[in-house]
Amino acid sequence: xxxxxxxxxxxxxxxxxxxxxxxxxxxxxxxxxxxxxxxxxxxxxxxxxxxxxxxxxxxxxxxxxxxxxxxxxxxxxxxxxxxxxxxxxxxxxxxxxxxxxxxxxxxxxxxxxxxxxxxxxxxxxxxxxxxxxxxxxxxxxxxxxxxxxxxxxxxxxxxxxxxxxxxxxxxxxxxxxxxxxxxxxxxxxxxxxxxxxxxxxxxxxxxxxxxxxxxxxxxxxxxxxxxxxxxxxxxxxxxxxxxxxxxxxxxxxxxxxxxxxxxxxxxxxxxxxxxxxxxxxxxxxxxxxxxxxxxxxxxxxxxxxxxxxxxxxxxxxxxxxxxxxxxxxxxxxxxxxxxxxxxxxxxxxxxxxxxxxxxxxxxxxxxxxxxxxxxxxxxxxxxxxxxxxxxxxxxxxxxxxxxxxxxxxxxxxxxxxxxxxxxxxxxxxxxxxxxxxxxxxxxxxxxxxxxxxxxxx
Amino acid sequence: xxxxxxxxxxxxxxxxxxxxxxxxxxxxxxxxxxxxxxxxxxxxxxxxxxxxxxxxxxxxxxxxxxxxxxxxxxxxxxxxxxxxxxxxxxxxxxxxxxxxxxxxxxxxxxxxxxxxxxxxxxxxxxxxxxxxxxxxxxxxxxxxxxxxxxxxxxxxxxxxxxxxxxxxxxxxxx
Amino acid sequence: xxxxxxxxxxxxxxxxxxxxxxxxxxxxxxxxxxxxxxxxxxxxxxxxxxxxxxxxxxxxxxxxxxxxxxxxxxxxxxxxxxxxxxxxxxxxxxxxxxxxxxxxxxxxxxxxxxxxxxxxxxxxxxxxxxxxxxxxxxxxxxxxxxxxxxxxxxxxxxxxxxxxxxxxxxxxxxxxxxxxxxxxxxxxxxxxxxxxxxxxxxxxxxxxxxxxxxxxxxxxxxxxxxxxxxx
Numbered sequence: 001x002x003x004x005x006x007x008x009x010x011x012x013x014x015x016x017x018x019x020x021x022x023x024x025x026x027x028x029x030x031x032x033x034x035x036x037x038x039x040x041x042x043x044x045x046x047x048x049x050x051x052x053x054x055x056x057x058x059x060x061x062x063x064x065x066x067x068x069x070x071x072x073x074x075x076x077x078x079x080x081x082x083x084x085x086x087x088x089x090x091x092x093x094x095x096x097x098x099x100x101x102x103x104x105x106x107x108x109x110x111x112x113x114x115x116x117x118x119x120x121x122x123x124x125x126x127x128x129x130x131x132x133x134x135x136x137x138x139x140x141x142x143x144x145x146x147x148x149x150x151x152x153x154x155x156x157x158x159x160x161x162x163x164x165x166x167x168x169x170x171x172x173x174x175x176x177x178x179x180x181x182x183x184x185x186x187x188x189x190x191x192x193x194x195x196x197x198x199x200x201x202x203x204x205x206x207x208x209x210x211x212x213x214x215x216x217x218x219x220x221x222x223x224x225x226x227x228x229x230x231x232x233x234x235x236x237x238x239x240x241x242x243x244x245x246x247x248x249x250x251x252x253x254x255x256x257x258x259x260x261x262x263x264x265x266x267x268x269x270x271x272x273x274x275x276x277x278x279x280x281x282x283x284x285x286x287x288x289x290x291x292x293x294x295x296x297x298x299x300x301x302x303x304x305x306x307x308x309x310x311x312x313x314x315x316x317x318x319x320x321x322x323x324x325x326x327x328x329x330x331x332x333x334x335x336x337x338x339x340x341x342x343x344x345x346x347x348x349x350x351x352x353x354x355x356x357x358x359x360x361x362x363x364x365x366x367x368x369x370x371x372x373x374x375x376x377x378x379x380x381x382x383x384x385x386x387x388x389x390x391x392x393x394x395x396x397x398x399x400x401x402x403x404x405x406x407x408x409x410x411x412x413x414x415x416x417x418x419x420x421x422x423x424x425x426x427x428x429x430x431x432x433x434x435x436x437x438x439x440x441x442x443x444x445x446x447x448x449x450x451x452x453x454x455x456x457x
Numbered sequence: 458x459x460x461x462x463x464x465x466x467x468x469x470x471x472x473x474x475x476x477x478x479x480x481x482x483x484x485x486x487x488x489x490x491x492x493x494x495x496x497x498x499x500x501x502x503x504x505x506x507x508x509x510x511x512x513x514x515x516x517x518x519x520x521x522x523x524x525x526x527x528x529x530x531x532x533x534x535x536x537x538x539x540x541x542x543x544x545x546x547x548x549x550x551x552x553x554x555x556x557x558x559x560x561x562x563x564x565x566x567x568x569x570x571x572x573x574x575x576x577x578x579x580x581x582x583x584x585x586x587x588x589x590x591x592x593x594x595x596x597x598x599x600x601x602x603x604x605x606x607x608x609x610x611x612x613x614x615x616x617x618x619x620x621x622x623x624x625x626x627x628x629x630x631x
Numbered sequence: 632x633x634x635x636x637x638x639x640x641x642x643x644x645x646x647x648x649x650x651x652x653x654x655x656x657x658x659x660x661x662x663x664x665x666x667x668x669x670x671x672x673x674x675x676x677x678x679x680x681x682x683x684x685x686x687x688x689x690x691x692x693x694x695x696x697x698x699x700x701x702x703x704x705x706x707x708x709x710x711x712x713x714x715x716x717x718x719x720x721x722x723x724x725x726x727x728x729x730x731x732x733x734x735x736x737x738x739x740x741x742x743x744x745x746x747x748x749x750x751x752x753x754x755x756x757x758x759x760x761x762x763x764x765x766x767x768x769x770x771x772x773x774x775x776x777x778x779x780x781x782x783x784x785x786x787x788x789x790x791x792x793x794x795x796x797x798x799x800x801x802x803x804x805x806x807x808x809x810x811x812x813x814x815x816x817x818x819x820x821x822x823x824x825x826x827x828x829x830x831x832x833x834x835x836x837x838x839x840x841x842x843x844x845x846x847x848x849x850x851x852x853x854x855x856x857x858x859x860x861x862x
Contacts, residue, residue, distance in 0.1 A: 010599065062738075129732065131712075158559040180595065204496045210572075213512060220562065237706050238739065538714055542708035542718070
C-alpha cells in the first residue's frame, strides 16, 4: 500500500474526512428517516410487550429464552470486534491498522449499547431492572454475585465504559482539528468535545501512553465480556450448555462475527464517503485473511463441541443434539454451516475473489450464520429439557421480530449518526501511519520505530 | 498580558530545530510553546520535568483499589444477605472472581484516565495556545513553535529565530 | 427445625390429577385456557407426567407426579441475580415473588422444568374470584413462581403449635395435593424425624429421587413401581 495514501496531501485529507461532517445530502435524511421509523416500530412493539406481558413473545415453557437472548449474544459478539481488534492491532503495531481503528471501536460502543438492551427487553418486570445494581438501600438487599447475570451486568458496564474511553480519548486530537477548521455552532460544539486539546508535547505523550495502557487493559476485559456471556449458559446444568469450551468458543465466534461486521461497515463507509484512498484493497485483503482463519477456528470449535457430545452419547445430551442436527432445527444448523464455512471459505481463500465485494459477501454470510449459531444454542438446548414430558418447541412472534428489526435499525442508525458527526477515520493516526511509511528511518517517532511491514498482524 | 509569537512549521524536524533555536536564544525552556496536529513523541519536545509520567503507576494503583473494592463489595454483600444459594458457600471466590476482575479493570481504566487528565491539564474550555485565527493555519500546517514574551527586544529575537529555522509563517497573538 | 419432604408412591398413583386441581384451588393458580396451554404455558405447579410403554395390546401407562423437588442444592438458586429464590432453614426452596424481576434463568436451570412463569396478568371470572385463597398472594405478570409445599399451611400449623407450646405433630401439615390424593400415594412430613410416616416410607427399598445423579439433593422421594404381572 502507500501509493494512493502517499499521494494524499494533508489538505486533501482534511477535506475528504471533514467534508462529510459538514455537507449533508438528501440521502442522509432518507436513511435516517427509514431507520428511525423502524426503531419507532420496534419501540412500540416493546411498549406493547411491557404493557401486556412477556406472553406476547413466542417464548414458553420450556423455551424460556428465545430470540432476545440469541440476539443479545450476537450483539455482544460483534461488540467484541472493535475494541479488541483495534487494541490487538495497536499492540502488535500492525502497519495497516490506522484507517481501521476508529470505525472498529465505534462498532464496539454501539453494539454494546444495543446488545445491553436485550437483557432488559427480555426481563419480565423490566421496571425493576435497577435491582441488579449493587447500591445500598434501606431494605438491606443486594444483588447475588453468584449469578452470571450480575457478572453480565458488571462486565457489560466495564467494557462499555472502557470502550467509550478507548474511542473518545484518541478522538480528542481530531475533534480539536475540526474545531480549528470550522466556524459557528460547529466550532463551539467540537470545541466543547475537544476538551481544550491543543496538541502540546505533553498531551501527545500522555495520550500515547494512555492508549497503550488502555489497550492492555481492554483486551482481557473484552475476552471476559464474552466469556461471561458464555457462562450464562455453561454454568447451567443443561444438555449441550454445560460445556467447558463454551467461553473460548464464544470468544472465537465473537471475533469471527466482529471482523465480519467491521468489513461490512468498511465497505459501506468506503462507498458512501468515497474513502477509496483510505480503506484500500490491502485492508480488505488482510482482514479477509484474518476472517478466513476464523472460519477454520470456528469450524474447529464447533466440531469439537458436537463430536464430544455425539461420542459420549448421553441420552439427555443426544436429545438436544438430535433436535439441532436432525430435528426441527436442522435447517438452521446446516444453514449455519453453509453460511459460516461453505460460502465464505472459498471466497476468502482465493486471491481472485478476496476483493472488496467478495469480502462483503462473505461477511454478510457470516453475520447471518453467527446469528443462527446463537439461536441454535439458545433454542436447541431449551427445547429438550431432561424430562421428556416437558419437551417443547418455539417460534418467534411478530413482537420478537419487530424488536429484533428495531434494534438492528437502531444499531445502524447510531453508527450512521456517529459517522456523520465524527470523522470515522482517525485523521491523526492516518497521518502518523503515512508519515511512518514515507520516512522509513522514522527518527522522530521512537515509540513506533519497530513498525513492521504492512500485512502482518 | 504577554505577546505570543508563533511560528508555523510543516515537519517535526523543523519544529525541533525551532525549539533548540529558541532555547539557544535565551528563552526559558518552559516558556517555549509547542503544538502539533500529529503525534510528537520525541522526548526532546518535552520539558525535562514532563518526561516522566506516573500513568502506569496510577493504573496499577487503580487496579489494586478496584480489586479491593471488588472483594469487599462481593464479600460484604453476600455476608449481609447471608444466603448460600444452591449449596454454594456464602462467599464463593470462584463466582466472585469475575466481578472482582471487572472492578479491577475498571480501576485500572479509571486510574489511567484520571492521570491523563491531571497530567495534561485537560479539560479546558478552549485551546490553551491558539486563538481562532492562528488555529486555522496551524491545523493545515501541522506544527507550531513559539514563545510568550513581554519585552519588545525579545519579540525581534524570537521572530528572527523562527524565520531562520524555516518557519512557513510567523503569527502574533495577544 | 423440621426438614420437610414428600414421598410419592408411584405404585399407588392412578394419574387422576386430583392433586393438580387441589393445587389450583389452594394456591390461586390461574386457568390459562386451551390456546395458551397449547403454546406450552400450562399454569401448573404439579403435573402428572404420563409415559406409554410397549406396543398395543401390551401397552401400559406410567404416571409420575412432578412438582418442585425442593432441592437442597437447587440449581435455580445461584443463578438468580436478585436472590429471589433461596433456601430457607426448613429445607424449602422459597420463591420471593416481590423480589423476582423475571429473568427466567432459574426456570432454565431447573432440571425438572417445574417453574412456572406469569406470561400475563391473570383474571378470574366471577364468581371464581370469590374463591381465591386469602392466604396466598396473587402473582402479577413477569414473575416466576412454583410449588411451595403449601408454605401457608406449614406456617399456620407452626403458629398453632407455638400457641399451644408443642411441636408440629406428624401429619398435621398436609399440602393440598397430599390432602386430596384419593389413594394416599403422597405423604408429607418431617424427614429429620425418623418416626414420621414420610421417613418410614422413604426407607423403602423402592425409594429413588428424580435425576439424583445431578447432585441436586431433592426433598421429594419417589417409590418406584414394583413389577406386576398382567393377568
